[in-house]
Amino acid sequence: MSTLRDTYEAVIGLEVHAQLMTKSKMFCSCPNEFGAKINTNVCPVCTGQPGSLPTVNRNAIELGVRAAIALNCQIRDESIFARKNYFYPDLPKGYQISQYEKPFCEHGKLTVKLKSGEEKQIGITRIHFEEDAGKNVHAAFGTVVNLNRAGVPLIEIVSEPDMRTSHEAGQYLRALHSILRYGDICDGNMEQGNFRCDANISVRKRGETKFGTKVELKNINSFRFVEKAIDHEIDRQIDLVEKGETIKQQTRTWNSGKNITELMREKESAHDYRYFPDPDLSPLRITKSWQDKVRGAMPEMPEQVRQRFQKDYNLSDYDAGVLTASKELALYYQETVKICSNPKASANWVANELLGRLNAEGKEVYDSPVSAMQLGDLIGRIDQGEISGKIAKTVFEEMFATRKNPADIIKAKGLVQISDTGAIETVIDKVIAANPAQYADYKAGKVKLFAFFVGQVMKETRGQANPGIVNDLVKKKLDS
Amino acid sequence: MMEFNQLDMRSLLEGYQKKQFTVTEVVQASLKAIDLKNPKLNALLEVNAEKALTRARALDADISKASEKKLFGVPIAIKDNILVKDWQCTAGSKILEGYRAPYTATTVQRLEAEGAVIIGKANCDEFAMGSSNETSHYGSCRNPWDLERVPGGSSGGSAAAVAAGMCPASLGTDTGGSIRQPASLCGLVGLKPSYGRVSRYGVVSYASSLDQVGPFSRTVWDCARLLEVLSGADKKDATTSHLEVPPYAARLQESSLSQVTLGVAPQWLQGVDADVKEAFDRSIEQMKKEGAKIVEIDLPRTRYSLSVYYLIAPSEASSNLARYDGVHYGFRAKEFKDSEQLYNRSRGQGFGKEVKLRIMLGTYALSAGYYDAFYLKANQVRRLIQQDFEAAFQKCDAVLVPTSPSTAFKLGEKTDDPLKMYLSDIFTLPVNLAGLPGVSVPCGLDKKNLPIGLQLIGRPFEELKLLQIAQAHEKIQGVLRLP
Numbered sequence: 001m002s003t004l005r006d007t008y009e010a011v012i013g014l015e016v017h018a019q020l021m022t023k024s025k026m027f028c029s030c031p032n033e034f035g036a037k038i039n040t041n042v043c044p045v046c047t048g049q050p051g052s053l054p055t056v057n058r059n060a061i062e063l064g065v066r067a068a069i070a071l072n073c074q075i076r077d078e079s080i081f082a083r084k085n086y087f088y089p090d091l092p093k094g095y096q097i098s099q100y101e102k103p104f105c106e107h108g109k110l111t112v113k114l115k116s117g118e119e120k121q122i123g124i125t126r127i128h129f130e131e132d133a134g135k136n137v138h139a140a141f142g143t144v145v146n147l148n149r150a151g152v153p154l155i156e157i158v159s160e161p162d163m164r165t166s167h168e169a170g171q172y173l174r175a176l177h178s179i180l181r182y183g184d185i186c187d188g189n190m191e192q193g194n195f196r197c198d199a200n201i202s203v204r205k206r207g208e209t210k211f212g213t214k215v216e217l218k219n220i221n222s223f224r225f226v227e228k229a230i231d232h233e234i235d236r237q238i239d240l241v242e243k244g245e246t247i248k249q250q251t252r253t254w255n256s257g258k259n260i261t262e263l264m265r266e267k268e269s270a271h272d273y274r275y276f277p278d279p280d281l282s283p284l285r286i287t288k289s290w291q292d293k294v295r296g297a298m299p300e301m302p303e304q305v306r307q308r309f310q311k312d313y314n315l316s317d318y319d320a321g322v323l324t325a326s327k328e329l330a331l332y333y334q335e336t337v338k339i340c341s342n343p344k345a346s347a348n349w350v351a352n353e354l355l356g357r358l359n360a361e362g363k364e365v366y367d368s369p370v371s372a373m374q375l376g377d378l379i380g381r382i383d384q385g386e387i388s389g390k391i392a393k394t395v396f397e398e399m400f401a402t403r404k405n406p407a408d409i410i411k412a413k414g415l416v417q418i419s420d421t422g423a424i425e426t427v428i429d430k431v432i433a434a435n436p437a438q439y440a441d442y443k444a445g446k447v448k449l450f451a452f453f454v455g456q457v458m459k460e461t462r463g464q465a466n467p468g469i470v471n472d473l474v475k476k477k478l479d480s
Numbered sequence: 481m482m483e484f485n486q487l488d489m490r491s492l493l494e495g496y497q498k499k500q501f502t503v504t505e506v507v508q509a510s511l512k513a514i515d516l517k518n519p520k521l522n523a524l525l526e527v528n529a530e531k532a533l534t535r536a537r538a539l540d541a542d543i544s545k546a547s548e549k550k551l552f553g554v555p556i557a558i559k560d561n562i563l564v565k566d567w568q569c570t571a572g573s574k575i576l577e578g579y580r581a582p583y584t585a586t587t588v589q590r591l592e593a594e595g596a597v598i599i600g601k602a603n604c605d606e607f608a609m610g611s612s613n614e615t616s617h618y619g620s621c622r623n624p625w626d627l628e629r630v631p632g633g634s635s636g637g638s639a640a641a642v643a644a645g646m647c648p649a650s651l652g653t654d655t656g657g658s659i660r661q662p663a664s665l666c667g668l669v670g671l672k673p674s675y676g677r678v679s680r681y682g683v684v685s686y687a688s689s690l691d692q693v694g695p696f697s698r699t700v701w702d703c704a705r706l707l708e709v710l711s712g713a714d715k716k717d718a719t720t721s722h723l724e725v726p727p728y729a730a731r732l733q734e735s736s737l738s739q740v741t742l743g744v745a746p747q748w749l750q751g752v753d754a755d756v757k758e759a760f761d762r763s764i765e766q767m768k769k770e771g772a773k774i775v776e777i778d779l780p781r782t783r784y785s786l787s788v789y790y791l792i793a794p795s796e797a798s799s800n801l802a803r804y805d806g807v808h809y810g811f812r813a814k815e816f817k818d819s820e821q822l823y824n825r826s827r828g829q830g831f832g833k834e835v836k837l838r839i840m841l842g843t844y845a846l847s848a849g850y851y852d853a854f855y856l857k858a859n860q861v862r863r864l865i866q867q868d869f870e871a872a873f874q875k876c877d878a879v880l881v882p883t884s885p886s887t888a889f890k891l892g893e894k895t896d897d898p899l900k901m902y903l904s905d906i907f908t909l910p911v912n913l914a915g916l917p918g919v920s921v922p923c924g925l926d927k928k929n930l931p932i933g934l935q936l937i938g939r940p941f942e943e944l945k946l947l948q949i950a951q952a953h954e955k956i957q958g959v960l961r962l963p
Contacts, residue, residue, distance in 0.1 A: 044583050048803045050576065051563045051585060051682040055718050085799050085846075087823055094802020145807070274846035276855060279688035279796055281718050 004242070009206045010234045011214075012169050012199060013125075013161035016176060017154050018186035019132065019194040020063045026131045026153035027054030027097065034192050038137070038146045046151035048092030053280050056081075060153035064104060064129055065286060065294045066183045067155055070301055071124050071176075073108030075291055081129070081281045084273045089145050090134040098156075100275040103128035104284060110159075110179070112171040122172050123160030129284075130154050155185075161200065161211070166230035170223055173197060174325075177223075181327040184299050190221045197226055202247070203237045212237070213247040218264060220254050229254035233261050305330050313343035322351045328365040329355075332372045339376025342383055349375055353393070357400050369403045370396070378406040386410070387417050388467060419466040421473060424457070427465070428477045431456045442478055453478065484509040485645040486962060489554050489702040492648060496546040496553050503543065503553035503597065507536040510555040510599050513646045522621045523631075523640035524600035525560050526568045535597050549595030550709050556591055557641040557650040560601040561608055561684040562693065564588050567598070571684040572606040572616040572634075575804045575811045575830030585682020586714045587651060587693045594709050599647050603637030606832045607801065608658055608686045610634050611904045614895055615834040622891070623666060625930055625963040629888040632662030632904075635696070639666040642696045645962050649706055650696045655686050656789055657884075657908025659694045660920035664883035664933020667922045667960045669703045669950070670696045672908075674940045675915035676721040678707075679714035685800040687793035688719075690912040699959050700921065700951045704728035707943060726944050735948040738771030742949070743876030745779045748907065753886045755926035760882045763923045763934050766956045772949075777872040777879065781864045785910040786902060788865065791845050791858035792913070797835075798842030804830065837898065866914045873939050878949055881907045883920040883933035907935060917943045921950050922960040931960060 022032050028045035044052040068075050082100035108124030134150035136143050157176065163169045177195060180186040188195045197220050202212035217233060220226045232254075237247055252261040300308070302324050309320040309330070323333045329350070336346040354375065358368060378399070382392050387410060398409045410416055418424060431453060432439050442449040453474050458465060484506045487495070495501050511529050518524050532555070539553050546552040558564055561571040563581035570576040588598065605615040613621040613636025621636040623629040624644040631640040635652030639662035642650050652659040654672035663670025671694045678693045685691060695706035711725040744764065749757060768774055806812035806826025813825030831839070845854035872879055884904050894901040911918040916937055923934040934953070938946035 047808065049563075049582060049809070050569060050571070050579070050684045050803070051561075051581075051680075052583075053681050053685075053717050053719075055716060083799050085802060087802065087805060089807050089819055092803060092808050094805060095799050272848045274799070274843065274848075274851075276795065276799070276846055276851070279719075280685075 004238060007206055008203050008238050010164055011161045011202050011204065011211055012163035012230060014159045014169060014172060015198045016157045017196045018157065018180050020060050020153040020155060021184055021187055022057055022059045022063065022153055024057055025151040026057050026060050027151055030151065032152050036148050039148065041148040047147050054097060056281065056284065057153060060129065061286065062294050063185045064127065064155050065291060066298060067180065067185050068105040068127055069295055069298060070179045070183050071108040071110055073105035073124060073127060075105045075286055076102060077287065078283045078285055079104040080283055081278045082275045083278045084275055086271065086273055090136050092134065092147060092150060096131060096133065097278055098130035099128035104286060110172065110175055112175045114171060115167065120168060122162045125158040125160050127155050127157045130156060166227040169199065169230055170227040173223055173226055178302050178326055182299060182301050196221065199226065199230055201230060201233045203234060203241065213249050215247065216251045217261060218251055218253050225254055225256055228259065229261055232259065236261065313337065315343065315347055319347045319351060323347060326365060332365055335372035336376040339373055340379040340383065342379055345379050349379055353396055370399045374399060374405060381406060385417060385419055385466060387415055391415050391417065391463060415464060417466050418461055418464050419469055421469060424465055424469055424473050427457050427460050428473055431460060432477065450474065450478065485513045487648065488698045489648040489705065490699065492554060493552060496543060499543065503536040503539040504533065506553060507532050507555055507597055510647050513644065514600065517644045517646065520622065520627060521624060521640050521644055522619050523603055523637040523644060523646065524557060525570065525603050525618050527600040532597055532599050539595060550705060551591060552595035554596045554649060555599040555647040556596045557600045557602045557638055557647050558588060558598060559604050559635050559638045559652045561604055561653060562588060562651055563682040564598055567601055572604045572618060573831065574617040577811055579810050583682065586679035586716060587710050588682065590709050602641055602650060605634035606835050607684065608634040608653055608655055609834050609838055611661060611901050612894065613637065614891065615832055617832060620891055623888045625667065626888060629890050632665035632888065634658040636662050638696050639663055639668055642668055642698065643963060648698060649702060651693060652696055653683055653691055653693050654912065655690045655793060656912050657905035659696065660908050660918055660935055661884050661905060663696055663920040665888040665931065667931030668696050668698060669700055669919065669921050670694065671703050671707060671919040672911065672917065673707065673711065673943060674917045676719050677941065677943065678710045679717040679720050681714055681716040687796040688800060689796060690793060700947055700954045701729055701732060704732055704947045721941065723941050728944055728947055731944060732948055732951045736771065737767055737952045740949055741773040741775055741876045742767065743775050743777035743872050743879045745777050745879065745881065748881050751885060752882055756882045756886060756932050759924040759932040760934060763953065764880065767953060770952065770956060775875050777875055779868045779872060781861065781868050782910040784861050785865060785913055786906060788858045788861045788913060789909045790841065790902065791854050792862065794838040794842030795845045795855050798839045798846065801839055862913050865910055869914045869916060877945055879937040881935050883907060883935040887926045887930035887932055911937050916940055917946055919946055919950050921953055923957060
């Protein structure tokens with residue numbers, strides 16, 4: 001398989017729909033929120049009542065401009081809202097307001113890091129505004145339409161077909177997700193469909209310049225599924241070509257249960273959406289001064305946070321990179337440092353222990369069972385000598401499993417470190433008395449036995465004795 | 481008892497201020513006229529006496545403040561394609577049968593804020609597509625001047641209601657002549673404002689880039705007063721203009737005919753009925769006598785108006801009417817297997833012939849492969865027509881033309897031939913395409929005793945100038961009596 005793959009090359013382009021984090025919808029003042037009671041966030045405009053007209057939400061435009069700036073796009077001073085006409089029950093007006101011939105920005109680029117250590121630049125063809133549709137809800141008595149989501153603002157970010165592997169596509173998507181999160185442009189929640197991805201995939205023999213027939217993969221809702229789905233699709237297409245079959249232009253969907261892509265529909269003829277400029281909306285003007293205002297108020301982007309972490313917390317380039325991979329993680333780390341005031345230890349704990357456990361469980365930072373405040377508390381207890389680093393790892397495991405606070409676990413399990421010299425001396429005396437032969441050997445010059453005595457003391461105290469103090473006292477007792 | 485329903489709007493306002501009568505009396509007279517005449521005319525599709533009288537009594541309690549409201553106690557009919565909360569809004573179509581408006585249009589809100597009393601919803605051509613009111617699903621409306629004849633359209637009911645003395649004013653919409661042509665055929669003043677002067681929020685969209693709301697009245701002063709209430713920016717309609725709204729009525733007398741130049745395009749007058757031409761020429765002569773300068777102008781590319789209009793309007797309509805699909809509100813076919821059939825049957829049974837014709841025309845014009853040749857080309861020619869007017873307005877302050885080439889025609893006379901019907905809007909269409917204000921004023925009766933209309937076309941947002949000229953013309957002609 002790997003050799004066959006080597007003779008082919010995949011061409012991948014991604015289309016991402018990102019919901020904008022506005023308070024209200026794109027063309028009316030209804031709240032933009034998830035999970036409200038069915039058909040409560042609606043008004044004459046977003047339910048398409050006769051006579052209702054759209055008006056543009058300036059805040060949505062500003063978030064779009066932020067995305068355009070973050071992705072190095074050229075912004076048009078005048079773009080056009082267009083109607084995309086089609087019938088579907090979740091589309092109350094019979095058309096979706098979108099942008100077609102003149103999107104608000106074009107010609108951007110995004111640099112992504114690959115696991116090989118190399119960087120690759122992916123072109124952004126265009127970003128345009130559009131409104132979301134409602135949702136068909138299938139109930140026992142039939143299908144109903146929930147229009148709470150109808151009219152929610154989206155940007156569609158279309159990449160150039162610059163990606164060649166599923167890894168590149170995955171990294172592009174992660175980088176894009178990160179930028180939109182950092183910019184407070186989109187909350188990035190993939191489960192709720194606030195960040196959705198379609199992939200266009202074709203294969204060709206290496207060295208060819210013409211594109212093969214593309215297949216569209218719809219609505220893939222996690223980074224890992226995107227990579228898996230693309231890999232599966234590439235293999236499927238190579239297989240077909242090898243068998244001498246032609247690849248049909250299709251729309252397919254990823255079945256995560258079966259780990260295969262499945263046919264949604266054949267594109268025998270492309271749907272005619274009869275796009276035309278929406279006569280209810282004037283051209284969208286984004287002046288230079290408006291752009292400058294947005295630029296001036298841009299939230300920190302990942303690269304800036306990375307540099308700040310290196311400078312303020314004295315982190316290595318690598319650590320800073322790991323800790324700023326997502327906005328959630330960077331915020332988590334910052335919060336941990338704020339609690340314990342130990343940037344170095346926080347970096348180790350977050351990057352190694354926390355991320356390790358989360359990855360093992362397939363969890364994301366936002367659903368971590370251990371909060372930043374709890375982790376900072378734990379690190380603080382090590383620094384204050386209440387528990388040893390080794391005990392702390394046991395406590396952390398318990399925290400991760402039970403969501404309990406470190407203080408409660410330490411208390412319940414009696415894990416408080418023994419730093420009382422008197423108590424430790426008593427244990428040392430007991431250990432020496434119990435091991436007269438070893439004591440004699442030590443005295444006779446077998447100094448290596450020092451470690452044996454330390455180990456016995458730690459064993460006696462079930463690891464709770466402060467190792468530094470134990471070392472000092474054992475030495476003192478043996479040599480006295 | 482005084483015949484309140486014979487009074488124009490200004491007389492009503494003055495009467496209230498002098499406490500000569502009450503709003504309740506006036507509204508009762510309106511309702512009586514409706515009871516008497518509507519069964520024959522079919523001008524109003526919904527009348528709510530209780531609502532109107534409740535409102536009248538509330539206004540009467542405040543009658544000492546009559547002078548503070550610009551439309552205090554004025555009964556007004558609203559075309560049935562404009563939404564008034566809790567009233568029906570059918571747009572003359574079966575597909576909206578039984579639909580109750582969940583909100584009120586900006587224009588109606590403004591009328592009510594100035595003390596107007598909504599008296600009823602007026603009949604109209606289905607989705608404002610028609611020139612005779614005959615495409616209404618709820619039956620034709622008839623012309624009060626001759627019941628065998630049409631009142632014009634699409635705002636036929638609004639015109640007939642005022643001409644029949646049911647109310648002194650009404651609202652219509654005008655996409656290609658739908659206010660001015662029925663005003664002309666019913667002997668009224670009817671104004672189509674500049675595009676963007678009046679909010680379209682709450683108006684059932686036909687062709688969004690052409691639609692405007694405007695008033696019907698018996699006099700120019702009434703028209704001016706209504707326009708100043710209706711006009712102005714609306715944050716719910718992104719296409720409204722922020723230009724200041726002058727007090728039109730108060731400034732009507734500021735200009736005399738000796739200060740204006742009027743343009744006449746000779747090529748526009750070919751094919752006009754003899755009686756219409758005669759009345760038009762007489763008006764020109766009279767105004768000339770009063771000092772107006774008359775110049776010849778050329779509007780060469782307006783001859784493409786009909787073709788351009790019947791590409792742009794149906795294109796926009798095909799998309800605007802997509803929302804009437806049987807899913808969310810309005811008419812739904814009784815039997816269907818799946819959503820495809822739900823759409824096809826609801827729309828197939830819910831829309832009338834003319835509406836289907838225009839939806840098909842527009843769908844075709846917007847289709848991939850035809851878009852450039854039809855929709856895009858039509859918009860290019862639309863700009864040329866605008867340029868023709870811009871050039872003409874270098875030479876004159878207003879363009880004069882008959883509103884319609886003929887007076888009211890008989891019911892059924894043009895229903896078999898869409899093109900013949902479309903031609904009755906030949907002088908009004910270019911005005912919508914160019915976004916200009918246009919007003920139709922009565923200029924006499926033909927030999928059959930039917931009203932003839934004169935149209936004045938002005939520069940964008942120069943409604944004031946237009947109304948001043950119309951006012952001067954009215955002074956010469958006198959106000960036309962009711963039939």
